[in-house]
Amino acid sequence: MNEKGKERFQDSKRASWIEGVVRDFLIHSPDNTLGNPAADRAFEKVIVGFSKGDDPLYDAYKELVGPFHWTPWEIFSKTFPGLALQPGELTVIAWVVAHHPLTKEDNRQETFYPSERWARARIFGEQVNEKLRRHVVAALEAEGYAAVAPALSPEWERKASEKYVFASTWSERHAAYASGLGTFGLCDGLITPLGKAVRVGSVIACIGIPPTPRPYTDHHAYCLFFSKGLCKQCISRCPAGALSEAGHDKQKCRSHVRPVTEEYVKAHYGFDGYGCGLCQTGVPCESHIPLPSEGQ
Ligand code: SF4
Ligand code: SF4
Numbered sequence: 020m021n022e023k024g025k026e027r028f029q030d031s032k033r034a035s036w037i038e039g040v041v042r043d044f045l046i047h048s049p050d051n052t053l054g055n056p057a058a059d060r061a062f063e064k065v066i067v068g069f070s071k072g073d074d075p076l077y078d079a080y081k082e083l084v085g086p087f088h089w090t091p092w093e094i095f096s097k098t099f100p101g102l103a104l105q106p107g108e109l110t111v112i113a114w115v116v117a118h119h120p121l122t123k124e125d126n127r128q129e130t131f132y133p134s135e136r137w138a139r140a141r142i143f144g145e146q147v148n149e150k151l152r153r154h155v156v157a158a159l160e161a162e163g164y165a166a167v168a169p170a171l172s173p174e175w176e177r178k179a180s181e182k183y184v185f186a187s188t189w190s191e192r193h194a195a196y197a198s199g200l201g202t203f204g205l206c207d208g209l210i211t212p213l214g215k216a217v218r219v220g221s222v223i224a225c226i227g228i229p230p231t232p233r234p235y236t237d238h239h240a241y242c243l244f245f246s247k248g249l250c251k252q253c254i255s256r257c258p259a260g261a262l263s264e265a266g267h268d269k270q271k272c273r274s275h276v277r278p279v280t281e282e283y284v285k286a287h288y289g290f291d292g293y294g295c296g297l298c299q300t301g302v303p304c305e306s307h308i309p310l311p312s313e314g315q
Contacts (some may be wrong), residue, residue: 032055034228038067040158041114042150050150053122053136054143061144062116064213068198068231072109072223078195080190085180089169089188091223097174098167102225110228111223112155113191113198116148117213117306124298126216131258138284140218141294148220156221161212166224169194184269194221199231202241206253206298207267210241214306216299243314245302250314253298 031315045051045065052058072091080088089097092106125134133141152168159166167188169175180186194208195201198221201211208215225278240247244264254262259275261268272295281293303309 030227030229034063034067034069035225037069037112037155037159037228038228040155041065041067044151044154044159047153048150051147052143053119053139054146055135055139059121059136060119061140061147063119064117064217065114066200066211067112067114068200069228069267070109070111070113070194070198070230071107071280073106074111074197074230076193078298080193084183084186084193085178087176087178087188088186088190088193093251094169094172094174094189095165095167095223095225098172099165102165104199104225108225108227109223110226110230111194111198111221112228113195113200113219114151115195115200115209115211115213115217115219116151118144118216118218123300123305126296127305129300131284131297132287133280133296135288137289137296137311138280138292138294139301140290141296142290142292146219149219152220152222157224159224164224164226166222166226168220168222170220185273187214188235191219191221195219196238197233199233202235203238204242204253204304205244205251205264205266206257206262207269208299210304210308211266212308214299214308216296216306241308243309243311247311247314248305249311251311252314253301255306256297256301258295258297264273 034057051060053061059296077090093110115245122136122140126137156166156168176188178186201209204210243250263272276295284292303313
């Protein structure tokens with residue numbers, strides 16, 4: 020094997036190692052729980068993708084999302100000002116974790132408020148995702164690779180965006196899109212091979228890993244409405260009238276989630292939380308990339 024071949028072999032070994040770090044956490048960590056007395060698992064399946072720090076999509080996000088959206092190099096340089104690195108030396112490691120089948124099943128039955136499991140997954144599940152980000156950063160650092168989870172950076176902020184209304188300095192879903200993991204649906208959720216009832220996370224590291232091929236060129240490729248003019252089932256699932264053929268009205272969605280579901284969750288489930296996800300469950304894209312036959 021020549022030097023280039025050896026390098027590629029090392030790169031793909033690093034990819035498998037990182038995938039193992041993520042997978043092992045979800046399988047073995049007692050932290051993967053909905054926080055209920057039975058300590059039910061929050062997430063079951065996971066997929067991991069990679070994109071290069073100098074992928075042109077990250078520059079394009081400055082136009083598409085807003086000029087405030089970081090490139091991988093920007094947040095990495097803010098975090099490690101002493102490291103002089105080129106954008107191409109960085110890899111974005113992104114993952115998609117699927118909600119547990121029981122969580123999806125419960126929410127499928129709902130027509131207005133979230134099920135208890137779903138509300139728990141929104142709050143305690145995201146805490147699991149935060150721990151996963153920290154775990155991946157720690158595993159990389161233990162092997163000598165500098166790493167940062169942008170969404171956990173003290174510099175991370177929410178931003179108003181002309182196009183997206185609510186945006187932030189780092190979008191996990193856009194990192195996952197760039198890393199070959201999925202495309203956007205009518206309700207703005209990411210439709211992935213594990214479906215849209217998922218949560219998404221990412222870490223940026225100074226490590227060489229081959230990018231995951233993106234099996235799409237259109238950011239709406241997997242949504243049956245945008246690709247085939249079919250489906251629209253998420254529109255009728257939305258209890259807030261926030262979805263239409265024109266897309267996702269984030270203001271209406273947010274007003275439903277908080278305070279409407281927030282008050283309900285506190286009163287009926289006994290914890291401070293909120294959530295909805297009706298457009299993510301009971302729809303053809305819930306647990307896989309939907310087939311045209313499912314959108315009729
Ligand atoms: S339910 Fe149908 S229209 Fe809505 S995001 Fe999924 S595939 Fe697209
Ligand atoms: S999260 Fe709920 S309120 Fe928001 S778009 Fe989806 S179904 Fe509608």
